[in-house]
Amino acid sequence: MQLDDLYRRVIMDHYKNPRNHGTLEADAVTIKLNNPTCGDSIALQLQVENGLVTDAKFSGEGCSISLSSASMMTEVVKGKTFDQALELADKFSALMKGEPVEFEDYEDIEALSGVNKFPARIKCATLSWNALRKGIEQQHE
Amino acid sequence: MNIAAIREQFPILHQEINGHPLVYLDSAASSQKPRSVIDAINRYYEKDHSNVHRGVHTLGSRATDAYEGAREKVASFLNAALPEEIIFTRGTTTALNLVASSYARNACKPGDEIVITQMEHHSNLIPWQQVAKATGATLKYIPLQPDGSFTLADAELTITANTKVVAMTYVSNVLGIVNPIKEVAAIAHRNGAVMVVDGAQSTPHMRVDVRDLDCDFYAFSGHKMCGPTGIGALYGKKALLSKMEPIEFGGEMIDYVDLYESTWKDIPYRFEGGTPIIANAVGLGAAIDFLQEVGMDEIDKHQRQLAAYAYDRLSELEGVSIYGPKADRAGLVTFNLGDVHPHDVATVLDSEGIAVRAGHHCCQPLMRFLNVSSTARASFYLYNTEQDVDQLIAGLLKTKEFFGHAIG
Numbered sequence: 001m002q003l004d005d006l007y008r009r010v011i012m013d014h015y016k017n018p019r020n021h022g023t024l025e026a027d028a029v030t031i032k033l034n035n036p037t038c039g040d041s042i043a044l045q046l047q048v049e050n051g052l053v054t055d056a057k058f059s060g061e062g063c064s065i066s067l068s069s070a071s072m073m074t075e076v077v078k079g080k081t082f083d084q085a086l087e088l089a090d091k092f093s094a095l096m097k098g099e100p101v102e103f104e105d106y107e108d109i110e111a112l113s114g115v116n117k118f119p120a121r122i123k124c125a126t127l128s129w130n131a132l133r134k135g136i137e138q139q140h141e
Numbered sequence: 142m143n144i145a146a147i148r149e150q151f152p153i154l155h156q157e158i159n160g161h162p163l164v165y166l167d168s169a170a171s172s173q174k175p176r177s178v179i180d181a182i183n184r185y186y187e188k189d190h191s192n193v194h195r196g197v198h199t200l201g202s203r204a205t206d207a208y209e210g211a212r213e214k215v216a217s218f219l220n221a222a223l224p225e226e227i228i229f230t231r232g233t234t235t236a237l238n239l240v241a242s243s244y245a246r247n248a249c250k251p252g253d254e255i256v257i258t259q260m261e262h263h264s265n266l267i268p269w270q271q272v273a274k275a276t277g278a279t280l281k282y283i284p285l286q287p288d289g290s291f292t293l294a295d296a297e298l299t300i301t302a303n304t305k306v307v308a309m310t311y312v313s314n315v316l317g318i319v320n321p322i323k324e325v326a327a328i329a330h331r332n333g334a335v336m337v338v339d340g341a342q343s344t345p346h347m348r349v350d351v352r353d354l355d356c357d358f359y360a361f362s363g364h365k366m367c368g369p370t371g372i373g374a375l376y377g378k379k380a381l382l383s384k385m386e387p388i389e390f391g392g393e394m395i396d397y398v399d400l401y402e403s404t405w406k407d408i409p410y411r412f413e414g415g416t417p418i419i420a421n422a423v424g425l426g427a428a429i430d431f432l433q434e435v436g437m438d439e440i441d442k443h444q445r446q447l448a449a450y451a452y453d454r455l456s457e458l459e460g461v462s463i464y465g466p467k468a469d470r471a472g473l474v475t476f477n478l479g480d481v482h483p484h485d486v487a488t489v490l491d492s493e494g495i496a497v498r499a500g501h502h503c504c505q506p507l508m509r510f511l512n513v514s515s516t517a518r519a520s521f522y523l524y525n526t527e528q529d530v531d532q533l534i535a536g537l538l539k540t541k542e543f544f545g546h547a548i549g
Contacts, residue, residue, distance in 0.1 A: 006488065037500055038500040038501060039500060039505060039508055039515045065485075120488075
């Protein structure tokens with residue numbers, strides 16, 4: 001168990017300088033999720049138009065893993081169709097299971113592959129992705 | 142107290158975690174088990190197991206004797222007046238829910254009050270929220286001081302003639318505060334209310350005397366006091382338990398069954414439906430023997446010394462916030478390390494073989510009172526040493542360095 005596997009430089013960079021941290025306009029889709037084991041919470045906002053995620057921002061409290069994961073997720077999801085976004089969420093789940101997955105147009109996410117070796121922290125990493133999934137599934141209803 | 146000899150009796154402590162000797166500082170969540178408890182459970186299954194109270198054969202008698210013997214041990218451990226005042230449950234949560242469902246739902250009506258504090262574990266908070274919702278009673282909180290404690294004057298003001306139940310933890314699992322149960326019970330009784338005590342964090346560490354406290358109900362878990370998981374008990378005064386209706390029906394709690402009407406056994410069996418948790422009750426009995434052999438006063442002294450030492454050593458670390466009062470604290474220290482999230486603290490400590498708890502400790506309202514979303518907690522038991530605390534401090538220095546480098 002190597003700490004550096006978990007806390008790679010790119011993760012720390014997203015933690016220290018989160019991308020897309022903040023809130024969107026009032027008409028954005030808002031999903032609030034809690035991590036009940038630690039009391040952390042995230043509010044994800046998605047701006048959606050014609051089956052497309054045009055913008056994404058997040059706010060809330062969390063550890064380095066959950067906040068950096070949210071930062072990366074909001075980066076990569078912008079400009080994606082709902083189906084593409086769900087596909088990314090599936091790929092992220094596979095990454096958390098330790099499967100070799102590549103994020104061709106956004107390699108930062110691959111830095112989170114080390115979370116797989118820290119089972120207790122997988123919930124932290126997946127919080128924002130679960131919010132994304134929930135937000136898009138709401139749009140399909 | 143010979144810590145080295147005590148540590149010898151806990152097989153689990155002698156292993157490496159992530160290449161370091163295990164430093165187990167999470168006993169408030171669940172304690173480790175001595176060899177004598179593990180052996181007692183094995184011996185029971187290897188030699189004595191059968192169902193209880195039914196069989197007329199030898200094993201049936203042995204199992205019954207073992208189970209009822211454990212009840213007697215619990216009764217004497219808590220200084221209850223009678224063994225039948227002890228009801229075996231799955232643990233503290235089930236015991237408190239039994240009081241809420243069987244006693245409080247019948248005792249409360251609109252306009253009545255249930256008084257608790259904001260330092261309660263969810264197990265001693267949500268059952269009362271539910272009783273209040275179901276009965277129309279009002280849930281009231283004794284206000285807390287900035288350090289998380291409360292004054293008896295505030296308890297006097299909050300508990301009134303309308304109060305039917307006062308429910309309170311003996312020892313806070315976050316703040317380490319030891320509450321003045323005896324004094325609060327006296328206030329409750331002057332107002333005609335019953336006193337319910339959450340003993341999850343007190344029973345493992347200190348001498349408990351339910352008759353001296355004069356509480357009406359007292360709940361605790363076996364797994365936090367060297368016993369197995371899945372067993373705990375509710376103590377209740379006989380006069381109250383005898384008037385309460387069961388909430389689970391079937392099996393051992395039955396007296397006579399007719400097609401449309403049935404009758405229940407006397408206490409304690411009335412509240413122990415189904416086949417009880419026999420082997421774990423035997424294990425709990427063995428845990429009580431083990432603790433009494435070491436001596437509850439010795440354990441109390443040891444864990445307080447460790448907590449005081451940890452408090453002082455932690456205070457020396459720059460950027461550490463410690464929650465709860467400094468004086469008279471039970472054996473745990475809850476803290477945060479600068480703006481490093483407790484999850485990250487716990488992960489770095491784990492990489493050094495040190496087990497601490499990170500999160501809200503099932504006390505979300507208390508976290509809001511403390512103005513944090515979560516905290517880290519180091520909790521101590523009879524097998525911990527000052528060296529364990531020193532390891533914790535070294536681990537925290539490493540955490541600071543790691544996150545300093547990584548973030549900075």
